[in-house]
Ligand SMILES: Nc1ncnc2c1ncn2[C@@H]1O[C@H](COP(=O)(O)OP(=O)(O)OP(=O)(O)O)[C@@H](O)[C@H]1O
């Protein structure tokens with residue numbers, strides 16, 4: 001059986017009351033509305049039409065006064081459609097039920113008796129969010145246009161770097177990679193190796209900054225048995241292990257001066273001697289080195305040999321920091337999310353709009369490595385199906401990536417608040433209740449929507465009218 005195709009995203013309504021079902025059917029002009037009276041019908045509709053948004057009455061037979069059937073439908077829908085946005089309807093005053101449903105992954109809720117205008121706003125928001133997430137998934141399934149295997153790049157700056165790496169790979173000249181920590185120096189060194197003529201040979205990396213100086217020499221060059229105390233057997237060094245492949249000298253700026261001399265000799269003559277050895281061993285390996293330091297500065301300070309720099313730096317490639325890569329942070333975040341979500345078996349996870357905004361706004365001092373760590377953490381921390389900025393340990397995005405959506409949402413909120421205030425005849429308690437939010441939240445919303453002055457004017461008018469509301 002082939003996948004059913006749907007012309008446009010539809011809205012599924014699960015409600016046992018026939019009168020309400022009729023009302024709902026006409027309440028959403030322009031939308032495809034499907035109705036179901038019970039769980040079987042709901043699942044059937046979900047399979048056939050794959051709705052993007054659903055409204056579920058929590059109190060359904062056989063448990064019309066409880067919520068067990070409503071929650072069972074919620075769970076069943078998520079099994080069919082992990083990305084569906086579910087809005088739950090609760091009986092009057094049963095707010096705690098709505099919270100239970102939200103905890104199980106519902107998107108939003110409203111209280112009966114239903115106010116169609118407010119429900120429309122909630123439904124529209126759910127559809128917008130669903131569309132955004134659909135776009136997210138589409139983008140994350142797109143393979144980045146990067147010419148290098150396993151390297152995600154979408155920005156012009158990073159694509160340029162990738163093309164340079166691609167061009168340099170077939171050559172054998174030493175390459176020096178310059179980039180801040182976490183920018184992908186090692187992954188690009190590997191790409192140079194993988195795309196080069198020595199791809200079948202070994203790729204051997206050594207971090208010159210991580211190995212204590214006394215050990216570094218024998219790590220690099222190897223040693224003969226008895227060369228020093230503890231040298232119990234002949235051991236090849238990393239340079240020798242890279243024979244026929246690529247030697248990646250990471251953090252080359254940390255190489256002590258004495259070893260710089262020995263490395264230079266190897267680069268000039270193509271031979272090494274193990275520590276305690278006398279026999280020159282010819283080595284054929286491609287040299288790729290990397291550093292986050294300013295090597296010219298180190299040369300000027302007398303801590304790096306200029307002649308060695310010339311040898312290593314036949315070609316240098318600057319790897320741009322993440323903050324200079326346009327939208328790459330989001331592209332990479334989606335790539336890591338897909339990988340970690342798979343590992344953790346949480347495939348439905350997506351970034352919230354605010355999380356995307358936060359990703360775009362962050363400065364990424366730790367570059368791709370920091371991003372990778374934050375996404376790894378978020379996949380573990382996220383409670384619902386969405387990763388929020390807080391899960392990434394980032395401040396909420398104040399700048400939305402889609403200003404039009406944001407202003408649309410603001411408009412919708414303003415409309416809802418004004419409607420509720422009008423309907424509640426100026427009573428804040430009643431208006432908050434209509435909107436399904438707390439009174440302090442309503443005040444904050446009024447403030448942020450710039451409606452405070454209108455409300456105050458209303459109040460003044462009410463104060464002059466003895467029949468007006470009398471709350472503080
Ligand atoms: N463009 C990219 N696409 C996909 N993964 C990337 C990319 N850049 C870096 N990574 C991943 O980010 C992490 C850090 O990259 P890498 O180790 O290559 O950076 P580095 O510059 O060597 O970092 P450090 O300075 O911390 O050693 C790795 O897990 C790497 O696989």
Ligand SMILES: [Mg+2]
Nearest residue numbers: 182185186250
């Ligand atoms: Mg590294």
